[in-house]
Amino acid sequence: MTRNQIDPRLFSDSDLARHLLTVRGVHWMNGDRGVPLALLLRAQGIDPHSLYEAMRGQPALRQSDIDVWVTVSHPAGTAILSDRRLTRRHARDARRRKRIFTLDAATTPKHVLAVDDTTFGLDHDDHDRLHQLTDPVFGPAAVNLRRGQVAGVFAERAGDLGGEFDLMTGFARPGVITALADLIGLPVETRPRFAELVMGTVPVLDALLCPPTLAATRRLIASFDGIKAMLVELLDGRQLADEVLRRVNGTEQSTVDVLSACLLTMVVGTHVASNLICDTVLALHRRPDQWDLVRADPSLAGAAVEETLRYDPPVRIASRIAGEDAEVAGLRVNAGDQVVVLLDGANRDPEVFADPGTFRITRTDPAAHLTLDDLPTRFVAPVVRVLAAEATRALVTGVSRLDMAGDVVRYMRSPVAGSMARCPVKAGG
Template sequence: MTRHQIDPRQFSDSDLARHLLTVRGVQWMNGDRGAPLALLLRDHGVDPHTLHATLRGTPVLRQTDLDVWVTACHEPAAALLADPRLTSQDTALGRRRRRVYSLGAGATVKYVLTVDDTALAADHADSARSAELTRDWLSGPAVERHRARTAAAFTGLALPDGERDAFDLLTDFVRPGTVAALAGLLGLPPGSVERYAALLPATTHVLDSLLCPPTLAAGRALVEGYDGIAALVDQALAAPPELPDGALAGLLRAAGGDTAPVRSVALLTLVVGARLATGLACSTVAALLAHPDEWDAVRREPARAEAAVAETLRYDPPVRVVGRIAGEAMEIAGLPIAAGDLVTVLVDAAQRDPAAHPEPDRFLPGRTAGAAPLVFADPRISLLEPVVRLVATEAVRVLVARRPRLTPAGEPVRHIRVPVTGAVARFPVRTAGRTAATQDGAVAAPR
């Protein structure tokens, strides 16, 4: 019997804690006996790349636990993410199991919890409808109109400019710039942007909590942060004449005034889009700092920031694991998959599959060989690709221009229990001194 995620709002602290601890305990025990997916999901004391190598080869899809399947190979991963029979909901059992998980459940928990059954649960048909709705507002050509404004969101941030002053890449630069960029893109009322900035950090586990139980405190904070951002969206949608002429107003017009789909798209952008953009920007900077020749290439030619971000999507993606549920009995790679089984794609492993990518463990911006990244093949987040790429690219481009001699001031510190996103909590960096680009705080906006 498949167990689905629960809505933490419906449970007391004691019941929610029991659910989270039980799932955590089961993942921990399964990891101790060598179950590879459990080792990855418990997110402790394992080198994922070493583990990924053991999962490649034949069979390309492996059963790692009761009614749970996993692949680390690119070709089947791409096929699985494109298969409409694999869904975000178990249709046979309704939209959610409403009982906490217990050791006597007789099944593996599928999704641990979720805070939204709409914005976070899109399937292929939902994705197609959203793509049509957002075509003129969040597609590639649409968001390109906001490139200069997005760059300005990062250019306008105050950074320490004293000799060898340190700052936190995430909290001082990437996240506040992302907040300003996304708020401007959607056209949130100016008075709500500060509140959005305050709420966003609490939503860090929004994707990770699907497959890995957060702590009780993090789970409650996630609900508070998500609901707070939802309230900001609802307030904006309740008074559309007062909205700036941003994507939110345009989406309302495209939807004929129907607020439900617009609300889902806005929440997906403001919460998940922000999580992916900040993760991608931080990972790109980390990769560039670890490869000084590539950092210098971006410094000399700022347009190369786009290639660096594109390669990071493959090399260190902002989504590492995607779990989908078989909506019907099916056969995948010659193996019988029962309805309700969990099929898990290890995106980061598949994107380093030597069968799909030459020299997969090298960071090579501008590479022309190899398959397309799989991150946005997940229909739940597919429409976010143009926005996430734009924000991350401008963050990297502006940072390199403003701090061309940036160096790490310590190792990036990651949150606990974030196997899906690898979310950074702190990223200390140090500037080697002032340059002409930073003396007046100005960086030329892209044309």
């Protein structure tokens, strides 16, 4: 957390609007000065890869502002995302009274909104504990055991497709919600309400760095709080995540951890997996030779997902705050400084990946992409991978070809997630 990362629940509409507009204005003004990070956070019709080439080379970590550091280097990004001195929030600032950002503020706008620190403010030690506690349900082995059930969900949805449909609203998102609801045992009668609420949380990953509108912020908080209240009630009644609850030792911390795991899975998991499915299918559509490879060998669906995570990731920016003075990528970073990894740039680092601008599912590059290495997405990575692979497999094997039936529409102010609103397509064969 940074000094100007505020909880919207604690501020009036006028103060909250002033905070959001001022941060947006600073991004806009810095973008006009040609600051790459500001141009990206403006999220206003710019191709990010057009900026990255000028940011490559040495030093790998460069200042975007006096206390903001940015990298598109894969090795530097790998080191930053694993460095426990770089946290989701600064411990010193977390104890201060949060203030709305003003133009005479002593620091640059870094993290903008706090949706829920017990879910999105967790650091390395917190996530280690979370993984250990919930591994029997949300870990890679446990999720893989449910692969057949997930495949059945998407096979059923793919079997109903024909003619024109929306890839996001008619296939990806409803399939993901069903599969995740099955995973945690969400009662059937609560699912329509959950599906309605999750739509309001679309900006949840972007709101850390890019200010939503006032209306979108209020909807985000109300929707998230609605989902949280629903899960709390179900957990209190032991109607949810029974395999995890059996391991809970009854402490307050373990109960909070189970709730955090369910929130990360149902909120972050829904949006990351839904966007990843759509972008994987679109990437294959644009490369018919790659589509044909998956169609001929459905086991390559997982490879198509991994290449999409590298080539067109559903999480594009990771931000950390230095918890102490440290040397990062060979440069001194002061406590409280922001360190940003441009994931989609690092994933196309020509020093690491051969022919990085080409989508190719048969890659044998020795290094892996960094897309799911940030803390909130690291937790949901196992289930996201299974959902996306099985959805891609079901669609590509069930539909011989796919044509666009309109323009892909993405949400505005979504520089982190690039969230998709609509994707009209037409099935053939």
